[in-house]
Amino acid sequence: MRKPAQWKVELVDQVAKEISSSNVTAIVSIKGLRNKQFQDIRKSLRGEVKIRVMRGTLIKKALEKAQKKDIKGLEQFVSGQVAVVTGNIGAPVLYRRLEGTKQRAPARGGEIADHDIVVEAKETSFPPGPMISEFQKVGLQTAIEKGKIVIKKEAVLVKKGEVITPEKAKVLERLEIFPLIVGLDVLGAYEDGIIFTKESLSITPEQVAADVATAFARAKALALRATFMVPEVVPELLAKAKLEADALALAAGFLTESNVQLFILKAIREANALNA
Amino acid sequence: MEYVYGALLLHAAGQEIDEEKLKKVLTEAGVQADEARLKALVSSLKEINIEEVLKNAAAAPVAAAPA
Amino acid sequence: MEYVYGALLLHAAGQEIDEEKLKKVLTEAGVQADEARLKALVSSLKEINIEEVLKNAAAAPVAAAPA
Amino acid sequence: MEYVYGALLLHAAGQEIDEEKLKKVLTEAGVQADEARLKALVSSLKEINIEEVLKNAAAAPVAAAPA
Amino acid sequence: MEYVYGALLLHAAGQEIDEEKLKKVLTEAGVQADEARLKALVSSLKEINIEEVLKNAAAAPVAAAPA
Amino acid sequence: MEYVYGALLLHAAGQEIDEEKLKKVLTEAGVQADEARLKALVSSLKEINIEEVLKNAAAAPVAAAPA
Amino acid sequence: MEYVYGALLLHAAGQEIDEEKLKKVLTEAGVQADEARLKALVSSLKEINIEEVLKNAAAAPVAAAPA
Numbered sequence: 001m002r003k004p005a006q007w008k009v010e011l012v013d014q015v016a017k018e019i020s021s022s023n024v025t026a027i028v029s030i031k032g033l034r035n036k037q038f039q040d041i042r043k044s045l046r047g048e049v050k051i052r053v054m055r056g057t058l059i060k061k062a063l064e065k066a067q068k069k070d071i072k073g074l075e076q077f078v079s080g081q082v083a084v085v086t087g088n089i090g091a092p093v094l095y096r097r098l099e100g101t102k103q104r105a106p107a108r109g110g111e112i113a114d115h116d117i118v119v120e121a122k123e124t125s126f127p128p129g130p131m132i133s134e135f136q137k138v139g140l141q142t143a144i145e146k147g148k149i150v151i152k153k154e155a156v157l158v159k160k161g162e163v164i165t166p167e168k169a170k171v172l173e174r175l176e177i178f179p180l181i182v183g184l185d186v187l188g189a190y191e192d193g194i195i196f197t198k199e200s201l202s203i204t205p206e207q208v209a210a211d212v213a214t215a216f217a218r219a220k221a222l223a224l225r226a227t228f229m230v231p232e233v234v235p236e237l238l239a240k241a242k243l244e245a246d247a248l249a250l251a252a253g254f255l256t257e258s259n260v261q262l263f264i265l266k267a268i269r270e271a272n273a274l275n276a
Numbered sequence: 277m278e279y280v281y282g283a284l285l286l287h288a289a290g291q292e293i294d295e296e297k298l299k300k301v302l303t304e305a306g307v308q309a310d311e312a313r314l315k316a317l318v319s320s321l322k323e324i325n326i327e328e329v330l331k332n333a334a335a336a337p338v339a340a341a342p343a
Numbered sequence: 344m345e346y347v348y349g350a351l352l353l354h355a356a357g358q359e360i361d362e363e364k365l366k367k368v369l370t371e372a373g374v375q376a377d378e379a380r381l382k383a384l385v386s387s388l389k390e391i392n393i394e395e396v397l398k399n400a401a402a403a404p405v406a407a408a409p410a
Numbered sequence: 411m412e413y414v415y416g417a418l419l420l421h422a423a424g425q426e427i428d429e430e431k432l433k434k435v436l437t438e439a440g441v442q443a444d445e446a447r448l449k450a451l452v453s454s455l456k457e458i459n460i461e462e463v464l465k466n467a468a469a470a471p472v473a474a475a476p477a
Numbered sequence: 478m479e480y481v482y483g484a485l486l487l488h489a490a491g492q493e494i495d496e497e498k499l500k501k502v503l504t505e506a507g508v509q510a511d512e513a514r515l516k517a518l519v520s521s522l523k524e525i526n527i528e529e530v531l532k533n534a535a536a537a538p539v540a541a542a543p544a
Numbered sequence: 545m546e547y548v549y550g551a552l553l554l555h556a557a558g559q560e561i562d563e564e565k566l567k568k569v570l571t572e573a574g575v576q577a578d579e580a581r582l583k584a585l586v587s588s589l590k591e592i593n594i595e596e597v598l599k600n601a602a603a604a605p606v607a608a609a610p611a
Numbered sequence: 612m613e614y615v616y617g618a619l620l621l622h623a624a625g626q627e628i629d630e631e632k633l634k635k636v637l638t639e640a641g642v643q644a645d646e647a648r649l650k651a652l653v654s655s656l657k658e659i660n661i662e663e664v665l666k667n668a669a670a671a672p673v674a675a676a677p678a
Contacts, residue, residue, distance in 0.1 A: 194646040194647050196647040205656075208655040211612060213668040216669070226592060235525055238481060243467045252455050268284070270400045274391075282372075304371040305358060307356045312446040412489040419508075420506050440491070441490045546620055546624050572635050574632075
């Protein structure tokens with residue numbers, strides 16, 4: 001067997017050391033990411049995390065060498081164009097930071113649309129010229145109005161799941177429609193012996209807040225239904241009793257100092273209704 | 277509700293609502309007025325500002341009032 | 344609204360609402376009833392189902408407060 | 411509203427609402443019950459379907475109760 | 478709801494709501510009061526401005542909810 | 545609400561809600577569970593279709609999302 | 612929702628919500644807690660103001676009133 005190149009050995013050792021000394025390690029996909037964006041992201045995360053783009057086989061070797069319990073569990077995420085991200089923040093926090101770096105990007109052609117790409121009817125900034133035929137070639141209805149190319153009718157240029165052809169990608173870029181979302185896409189992460197899948201990482205504070213509200217509403221409904229007297233439901237029970245008492249007094253024509261207003265209001269409403 | 281309608285009629289007519297007047301109006305309408313109820317309504321009304329209630333009537337909905 | 348309260352009073356008292364009765368009730372309450380308005384109200388009330396209107400009034404929000 | 415709450419309490423307890431029982435409950439709560447009012451409420455309640463009234467009152471949503 | 482009606486009865490009677498009083502009223506109405514529920518309700522009520530809640534209950538938009 | 549959250553937790557975990565289990569869960573959360581309240585909640589819940597209540601609660605406008 | 616119920620139980624019990632405590636509570640309720648979800652939930656909870664969320668949820672009316 002050929003001895004691996006020295007640089008590879010050094011890189012693997014270095015990354016293994018970084019993983020060993022970090023709180024969190026994530027495998028992220030860099031598919032579709034252009035160099036410029038990658039550099040921007042790296043810059044925005046500088047000081048927080050280290051990003052290493054390397055071949056999958058080397059990542060796996062680094063994972064093997066790293067001094068972390070059960071870190072080999074990350075291997076399952078190493079496939080395709082990936083990078084290793086290490087840092088000293090919690091895995092969910094790392095996930096949210098990386099999600100935050102995602103940006104819209106123009107298609108280059110060859111990508112698969114993950115949603116319907118719609119071109120709206122609108123005036124473009126282009127004067128009459130060769131652009132017209134480019135628009136028409138991809139099936140857009142155009143016209144010339146006031147010296148500008150106008151798209152006459154809204155159209156779904158690429159359906160969800162279809163490949164964005166280079167021609168369409170070019171038109172989309174001209175129209176400043178950026179159908180791709182690119183960035184470091186977390187495939188899996190490791191922290192403290194725990195492997196986080198994308199599913200568990202994608203538990204967001206917003207969603208948790210909504211769940212908390214739902215849980216509370218359910219607890220309240222249950223307490224109300226069980227007439228379980230806790231401060232959260234007692235006001236509602238009181239209000240209910242009050243409304244019941246009001247309704248009963250009205251129905252019984254039982255007029256007292258404390259509810260005469262109810263009767264007056266009722267009479268006013270009736271008079272208004274009759275007067276209408 | 278007869279008593280209440282009678283009271284509001286007097287109020288709308290700019291009259292002060294007392295038991296005697298209310299009784300007369302009710303009698304004229306064919307209602308045999310009950311002294312206790314007359315008293316209860318008149319004294320209750322003394323404690324509220326009818327104008328205020330009328331003004332607020334648009335805003336304040338009535339609690340599930342049975343017909 | 345005097346006329347309407349008077350009409351409601353008669354209705355609640357189980358009386359049929361006619362001009363004569365309504366006029367008497369209003370007069371008793373100190374209102375100088377206008378013949379034309381009496382006629383207008385009585386004839387429009389004949390065309391509606393008062394019970395129905397009152398039932399709906401309980402549920403419906405009050406549109407506009409009388410000043 | 412003491413009388414009405416007392417009546418509701420008896421109703422919820424599955425008791426028939428009569429003057430004697432209502433008076434006892436009110437007295438226990440420190441209310442000096444007035445015979446005329448007791449009578450008025452009890453006799454009116456006999457003429458209405460309490461369950462029905464409560465059901466409709468409960469159907470009304472209670473908004474924003476302060477925590 | 479017996480406990481709640483009982484508490485409001487005491488409140489309307491101007492009494493302070495404590496477990497003993499509430500229990501007596503409930504017992505008088507034929508309810509076998511459960512200590513835990515008594516305690517829970519009384520302690521919850523201590524954290525609440527009852528007047529405020531009742532006032533809001535009347536003001537709360539009933540029925541006529543916007544779609 | 546500790547007791548109710550505990551009950552919901554047991555329910556969501558597919559457990560039957562009994563006093564013993566609820567007490568254990570509450571104790572684990574640092575709550576000194578009161579026997580009477582445990583009993584009150586557990587017995588009330590036995591009479592309720594929890595799934596039904598939860599379904600309706602979810603339908604209620606919980607929206608009021610935090611900013 | 613088990614995790615959320617468990618977290619709210621801890622919150623209502625006045626405990627700080629950490630992974631260890633939440634795991635214990637869930638285990639006691641018979642839930643095999645997943646470490647990753649525990650961690651993700653706890654870290655999300657740190658970023659929201661639970662009290663605020665609960666207050667907003669409390670303002671929303673709950674449909675299911677007791678019968």
